[in-house]
Amino acid sequence: MQRRFGAGDCNTGPISYQPELARVPSDMIRAALVRRLRTSSGISDDDVKEIEQLPIAVRQYPAETPVVRDGERATDCCLIADGFCARSKTIPSGKRQILSIHIPGEIPDLMSLFLHVMDHDLSTLTPCTLGFIRHETLRKLHQRSPSVAELFWRDTLIDSAMFREWIVNVGQRPAPARLAHVMIELRERLRVIERLDGNSFEMPLTQEQIGEALGITAVHANRVIKQLRQEGIVELHRGRVTVLDERKFLELADFDGRYLHQSPTL
DNA sequence: TCATTAACTGAGG
DNA sequence: CCTCAGTTAATGA
Numbered sequence: 001m002q003r004r005f006g007a008g009d010c011n012t013g014p015i016s017y018q019p020e021l022a023r024v025p026s027d028m029i030r031a032a033l034v035r036r037l038r039t040s041s042g043i044s045d046d047d048v049k050e051i052e053q054l055p056i057a058v059r060q061y062p063a064e065t066p067v068v069r070d071g072e073r074a075t076d077c078c079l080i081a082d083g084f085c086a087r088s089k090t091i092p093s094g095k096r097q098i099l100s101i102h103i104p105g106e107i108p109d110l111m112s113l114f115l116h117v118m119d120h121d122l123s124t125l126t127p128c129t130l131g132f133i134r135h136e137t138l139r140k141l142h143q144r145s146p147s148v149a150e151l152f153w154r155d156t157l158i159d160s161a162m163f164r165e166w167i168v169n170v171g172q173r174p175a176p177a178r179l180a181h182v183m184i185e186l187r188e189r190l191r192v193i194e195r196l197d198g199n200s201f202e203m204p205l206t207q208e209q210i211g212e213a214l215g216i217t218a219v220h221a222n223r224v225i226k227q228l229r230q231e232g233i234v235e236l237h238r239g240r241v242t243v244l245d246e247r248k249f250l251e252l253a254d255f256d257g258r259y260l261h262q263s264p265t266l
Numbered sequence: 267t268c269a270t271t272a273a274c275t276g277a278g279g
Numbered sequence: 280c281c282t283c284a285g286t287t288a289a290t291g292a
Contacts, residue, residue, distance in 0.1 A: 175283080206268065220284055222270060 029056060029081035029131045032105025032193045037151050039192045039262050040158060047148050050141060056131035067109075067122045067130065074112035076132040080104045083128030084204055088212070089120045098213040100162060101125070101186060101205075105193045110156055113138055126204045154261075161259040170215045173254065175224045178214045180253035183234065183241050188257050199246075204239035228252075 030051055037043045037051075058081065061067065068074050070089065078085075085102040087109075099120060102108040109122050113135055124130075142149040162185070169181050183203060190201050205213070211221040228234050233249050235242045243249055 207270095208268080217285060218269090219271090219286080223284085226270080 027052070029058065029079060029129070030054070032081075033079060033107070035193055036105045037155065041151050041154050043151060044147060047145065047151065050145055050148055054133055054141070055137060056133055058129060058131050061124045061128045061130060063124055063126050063128075065124045067124065068112070068118050070118050070121050072118050073116050074109060074118060074135070076134055077107050077113060077138060078109050078122065079107050079131040079133060081129040081131050083130075084125040085122060085128060085130075086125050086209070086213070087120050087122050096212050097215065098209065100159075100166065101182070101213065103186070103189055103193065103195075107133075107152075107155070110152060110159075125209055158259075158261050161261065165259050175214060175216055175220065176227055177252050177254060178216075179210070179221070179224050179228065180234070180249060181255055182210075182213060183236075184249065184253045184255045185257075185260070187241070188260055188262070192262065200240055200242040202239060203236065203241045 034043065034048055034051055037047075056079065057076075061083075067078055067085065080102055082104055085108055087099045087102070088096050089099065090096045100108070109118070112118060138152075142152070165181075165185070169178050173181060186203055187196065187201050190196055195201065206218075207221045207225070208218040210225075211218040214221065214224075216224070225236050229236070229244075231248070232244050233252060234244055
C-alpha cells in the first residue's frame with residue numbers, strides 16, 4: 001500500500017510542496033465563483049463588486065499534492081481557478097476515502113474560516129491553479145456585507161447536502177450506479193460554470209482516484225467503467241465522459257438533482 | 267505511470 | 280449457482 005500524506009505525517013512526512021506563484025490574471029478566477037453563486041443564490045451587483053475586489057494570491061500546484069492537511073490550522077481559503085481537487089481522509093492502513101470532488105469556482109475549504117483545525121485533507125487531483133484568500137479578509141467581508149455572508153452560508157449548506165448524497169451513494173448503491181451518480185453530479189456542477197461540451201464533459205481522474213471516491217479498488221473501477229461502456233451508457237476515455245444513452249444513464253444513477261439546490265430560492 | 271484484462275478467490279444472496 | 284468485488288499478475292499504451 002502506497003503511503004500518502006495524512007494527519008500522522010504532519011511532522012514526519014516529506015517536506016510539503018512549495019507552490020509556484022502563477023502569472024494567471026486573478027480576474028478570470030473570480031468569474032466561475034460569481035457564476036456559481038449566481039446560480040445557487042442570485043447575487044447583487046454590489047456583491048459581485050465585493051468579490052471582484054477580494055485580494056487573491058494565485059499559485060500553481062501539480063497533481064496529487066496536498067493543499068491543506070488534516071490537523072493543520074488554515075489561514076486562507078482556497079478558490080479553485082483551474083483543475084480538480086478533492087477532500088479526503090486517510091486511515092492508518094494508507095487507504096484514502098475521497099469525500100468530495102471540487103471544480104473551478106468552488107471554495108472547498110470555506111468552513112476552515114470557522115473550523116480552524118482541518119479535520120480532513122484537501123489536495124489536488126490534477127494540476128491546479130489555486131487562489132488563496134486570507135481568512136482575515138473574508139471575515140471582514142462577512143462583517144461588511146451580510147448578503148455575501150449569506151451567499152457563503154448557503155454555499156456551505158449545499159456542500160453538506162452533497163455529503164449526504166455521497167454517503168447514500170457509497171453506502172447503498174451498486175458500483176455501476178455509484179459511478180454514474182458521481183458522473184452526473186459532476187456534469188450538473190460543470191454545467192453551471194459552462195464547462196460542458198455537447199454530450200461530453202471532463203472527469204480527469206485516474207481509475208485509482210475513481211476507486212477511492214467510490215470505495216472500490218482501481219481494478220474494480222476499471223471493470224465498472226468497462227461495463228458501462230459495453231452496455232452503451234457512457235464512455236470514459238482520457239479524462240472525458242461521453243454520454244451514449246442519456247435515459248439509461250439517468251435511470252442507472254437514480255439521480256435527483258434537488259440536493260444541489262441550483263435554482264435560487266426567493 | 268496508468269489502463270486493461272484474465273484468473274482465482276471468497277462472501278453472500 | 281450467480282453476482283459482486285478484492286487480489287495478483289501479466290501486458291499494453
